Amino acid sequence: MKNNYSRLKWVALIIIGGILFFLSKTATAATATPLPLQQEISGVVQDQNGLPIPGVTVTVKNTNRGTVTNLDGEYSISAPANGTLVFSYIGFKTVEIPVENNEEISIQLEEDVSALGEVKINAGYYNITQRERTGNISRVTAEEIELQPVVSPIQALQGRMAGVEVTSGGSHPGMAPTIKIRGTNSLREEGNYPLYIIDGVPINSTPVESSSLMSSSGIDPLNNLDVSNIESIEVLKDADATAIYGSRGANGVVLITTKQGRAMGTGLETRIYTGVASVPNRLELLNTEEYLEVRRTAFENDGVEPTESNAFDLLLWDQDRYTDWQDFLFGGTSETTNANITFKGGNENTSFRLGSSYFSQGTVYPGDFDYQKVTGNLNLNHRSKNDKFILALSVNYGVDVNNLVGNVSFNSSISFLPPNAPAIFNEDGSLHWDEWGEAGLDNPFAGYFNRSTTNTNNLISNIGLSYKLLPGLEFKSSLGYTYYNSRELRKQPRRSYNPSDAIYHRSSHLTAIRDSWIIEPQLNYNKSFKDLNLNFLIGATFQENNDFSERFQGDGYASESLIGNIGAAENITNAIRENTEYRYAAIFSRIGLNWDSKYYLNFTGRRDGSSRFGPNNRFANFGAVGTAWIFSEEKFIKKIFPFLSFGKLRGSYGTTGNDQIGDYGYLDAYEATIGPGGLYPTGLANPNYSWEVNKKLEGGLELGIIKDRIRLGTSYYRNRSSNQLVGYPLPHITGFTSVQANLPATVENRGLELEFNSLNIKTESIRWESSINLTIPENELISYPDIEQSSYANTYRVGSPLNISLLYDYTGLDPETGFYSIRDVNDDGSYDYQDRLIVRDQNREYYGGINNNLSFKNFSLQFLWEFVKQDGRLTSFAAGTASNSTELILSELQGESPYQQISQSIASQTAYNRVLNTTFPIRDASYIRLKTLSLSYQFPGNLLKNTGIRNAQFFLHGQNLLTITNYDGMDPERPGFGLGNLRTITGGLEINF
Incomplete structure (x- = not known):
């Protein structure tokens, strides 16, 4: 494929170069063509109450020339004397006014809720309106995300979209959140990541590897984006929306569009906010007196004499000391600050936006740790005078x-230290070892003076070119380049560890580099034939990704100050370097038919080629069909349902693929032996495996009532992913752990999505809008022939979801021992997977969000409630060992408790470990959370009129302020995983000149 791919690449570059040369000559010639006589037109745009409307788009009809009104509703534009001006703004009816030699045109716009359906949304290779779309596309705008104090824009989507499930990666800034678009499709974790596209450029969505505290979730590759520079985020979900992306769209597509410049004039925008964050919850743990009573009871129940080795907390440690380890560990306050400055401007032909931002966030943990980010962005748009x-x-x-x-x-394990445990630090700040050592323990903060510093650089660039060859025919090309560099250094000085241990100064190094380029030429044709409108698109994709990773360790540094200086290390060990190359090529096409603005039919096709498959299976075809009927335009519907302002039925079916597997899996792999001149095999070839295929089916209904003041949307989807690509485990006698293969398994995701929007109040001074989204998902392994004979017999169950846990049958407290007991199904005296008969679904039963926007004169209030129905596991009810417990077990001291007898014996610990894998610790972990709360005040225009300030706004923002739940753990969003979301309160000021 490499030679063919290179030829295609150079042919494409030559063609694009030739076309650009032709275009430059044509554009030069066109510039010399006399244009119609132009005149300057100005005016004011107001609403029906006589108030100015800022941000109204004013364009010259049948051209791309335009401008927007300022804060006072004023505009100025050049137009032909015989031309027509078009005034458009979201929520108002579009108005066309002939120029007719007038030098001043001022108008009042009439509100039109139904106009919201005409908002353009990004569908990837083309734009479409909400009214005309046949696919399922969810959208959030800058107003909903820009003020949230988050590192990654994915975090800002929580609770705002039906079918989109976002879970926090943890409390450390920079940790990658998990996003699932309509469930889990692949048996492989890495096969479920969606496609990220930023301004037309695809981004590798796989979290970047880390060896720091972020290792559990990895580093989010979107961390380096400026959230306040994002104009909108669209998520494509069904086949009609995603099939045009072929193998890259199997798990959904996330389109991120950044902000553009101003059409006329210049402006300076500044925004700054600062605030604090803290852990919003605490476990109810035992104090010292309660803890010691439980410990003494354990020894009494076991009939064991406490000694310094088994009861150091009773005999060696201070019985009056009390430390709130939760407060010590995560009781701090994390400060956060964000500052943005943007300069934008332009004229009729060229506009630009140049911005920069700074973001910092601390941690709630003891120590001087933080995250800092600096970004820069540039958007430049230019059109020739002939448009x-x-x-x-x-x-x-x-x-x-x-x-x-x-x-x-x-x-959270540190939170369960005995409350009378010794101090962590000495008075001079060094780690305290003596009392811990007397008990035969290490200081739990061993390694505290280690420092992990991760530096990342991320460049995402794209040039889009287009030229109108003929009326209705347009050539476009997108050329993108990305570069991501992550360098991580962990310093491990000797003072972090027990002086009695033979440990030397050490360093760990990890480098990850990702770079890619993409070229996508396209032809677009749009033609109307009376009532029929035809839109045709054809294009090609040529993409290459290169991934490089390197890791090694250095030790034997002479002093702490030299740690990390490789030249000063005595030894370099565990050195590994990997370099992979991925090539991707495709052709794609879309035909859109629209009859009388009522009947819509779309055909999408794509042929993909991936270097991750062997020569026989390198290419595959994917496609979809989508259709919609706006039945509210039918005369008989208008007569029967006069209150119905909008009604649409839509449906789609199609296929997408998946090639998210490792590179070179179809080839034998070898590595060099330690001794010179030798090779040994590390990977087994399988040239016959092929693409995963995801078949998507969807039906939807959209309704608008009372002039669209109430809108309702519902969607039913069914996605089936088959021909599963996994690393199939092999017996040890083969000499390999696994081989890449297709398994005969089919995974189905189905569900119901509901969306409701309403304009509750609309008066001269008050406006109240509400929206609700609800998702009821189901995931099921519907087929896996001979799974009982496969290596996944103890992992999955046909007829059950993929995300399950197999549990023992809890039979209550043993009347003889008082310990937890479980059923030995086959009476063989051992407990293994043959005894795990209970299947527990770990997925959410349903989830969604309730959003409200209220405005009263110059005040605005927005708040979002996120809700989730699920269960979780409780892991903090052990009692009797040298570890603290929650107050739940105090009932055992009174003799009435569902918990086992307090004990510190090995038998009780064994029983406790087993009962964790039963239904006994399962609890309702459902929650309702006040996810965001924003209050803002817009300074009146008459106060700013003589200051040179166009707009000024003060705002307060809260995140994760309140969680209502019955769950006894730390965070119900991540039950059983300790800390999660922080409660954040920020305040700031926005000033635009």
């Missing part, structure tokens, strides 16, 4: 530094 040639440049660059402790797990 035929258009150029769009987008550049986003970000640098961040994450300073964390290394090799210390700041997790």
Whole structure:
């Protein structure tokens, strides 16, 4: 494929170069063509109450020339004397006014809720309106995400979209959140990531590897984006929306569009906010007196004499000391600050936006740890005077530094230290070892002075070119380049560890580099034949990704100050370097038919080629069909349902693929032996495996009532993913652990999505809008022939979801021992997977969000409630060992309790470990959370009129302020996983000049 791919690449570059040369000549010639006589027109745009409307788009009809009104509703534009001006704004009816030699045109716009359906949304290779779309596309705008104090834009989607499930990666800044679009399709975790596209450029969505505290979730590759520079985020879900992306769209597509410049004039925008974050919850743990009573009871129940070795907390440690380890571990306050400055401007033909931002966030843990990010962005748009040639440049660059402790797990286990445990630090700040050593223990903060510093650089750039060759025929091309560099250094000084241990100064190094380029030429044709409108698109994709990773360790540094200086290390060990190359090529096409603005039919096709498959299976075809009927336009519907302002039925069916597997899996792999001149096999070839295929079916209904003041949307989907690509485990006698193969398994995701929007109140001074989204998902392994004979017999169950746990049958407390007991199904005296007969679904039963926007004169209030129905596991009800417990077990001291007898014996610990894998600790972990709360005040225009300030706004923002739940753990969003979301309160000011 490599030679063919290279030829195609160079042919494409030559063709594009030739076309651009032709276009430049044509554009030059066109510039010399006399244009119609132009005149300057100005005016004011107001609403029906006489108030100015800022941000109204004013364009010259049948051209791309336009501008927007300022804060006072004023505009100025050049137009032909015989031309027509078009005034459009979201929520108002579009108005066309002939120029007719007038130098001043002022108008009042009439509100039209139904106009919201005409908002353009990004569908990837084309734009469409909400009214006309046949696919399922969810959208959030800048107003909903820009003020949220989050590192990654994915975090801002929580609770805002039906079918989109976002879970926090943890409490450390920079950790990658998990996003699932309509469930889990693949048996492989890495096969479930969606496609990220930023300004037309695809981004590798796999979290970046880390050896720091972020290792559990990885580093989010979107961290370096400036959240406040995002104009909108669209999520494509069904076949009609995603099939045009072929193998890259199997798990959904996330389209991120950054902000553009101003059409006329210049402006300066500034925004700054600062605030604090803290852990919103605490476990109810035992105090010292309660803890010691439980410990003494354990020895009494066991009939064992306490000694210094088994009861150091009773005999060696201070019986009056009390430390709130939760407060010590995560009781701190994390400060956060964000500052943005943007300069934008332009004229009728060229506009630009140049911005920069700074973001910092601390941690709630003891120590001086923080995350800092600096970003820069540039958007440049230019069109020729004859409106035929258009150029769009987008550049986003970000640098961040994450300073964390290394090799210390700041997790909830430290919270369960005995409350009378010794101090962690000496008075001079060094780690305290003596009392811990007397008990035969290590200081739990061993490694505290290790430092892990992760530096990342991320460049995302794209140039879009288009030229109108003929009326209705347009050539477009997108050329993108991305570069991501992550360098992580962990320093491990000797003072982090027990002086009695033979440990030397050490360093760990990890480098990950990702770079890619993409070229996508396209032809678009749009033609109307009376009532029939035809839109035709054909294009090609040529993409290449290169991934490089390197890791090694250095030790034997002479002093702490030299740690990390490779030249000063005595030894370099565990050195590994990997370099992979991925090539991808495709052709794609879309035909859109629209009859009388009522009947819509779309056909999408794509042929993909991936270097991750063997020569016989390298190419595959994918496609979809989507249709819609706006039945509210039918005369008989209008007569029967006069209150119905909008009604649409839509449906789609199609296939997408998946090639998210490792590179070179179809080839034998070898590595060099330690001794010179030798090779040994590390990978087994399988040239016959092929693409995973995801077949998507969807039906939807959309309704608008009372002039669209109430809108309702419902969708039913069924996605089936088959021909599963996994690393199939092999017996040890083969000499290999696994081989890449297709398994005869089919996974189905089906569900119901509901969306409701209403304009509750609309008066001269008050406006109240509400929206609700609800998702009821189901996931099922519907087929896996001979799973009982496969290596996944103890992992999955046909007829059950993929995300399950197999549990023992809990039979209550043993009347003889008082310990937990479980059923030995086959009476063989041992407990293994043959005894795990209970299947527990770990997925959410349903989830959604309730959003409200209220405005009263210059005040605005927005709040979002996120809700989830699920269960979780409780893991903090052990009692009797040298570890603290929750107050739940105090009932055992009174003799009435569902918990086992308090004991510190090995038998009780064994019983406790087993009962964790039963239904006994399962609890309702459902919750309702006040996810965001924003209050803002817009300074009146008359106060700013003589200050040079166009707009000024003060705002307060809260996140994760309140959680209503019956769950006894730390965070119900991540039940059983310790800390999660922080409660954040910020305040700031926005000033625009």
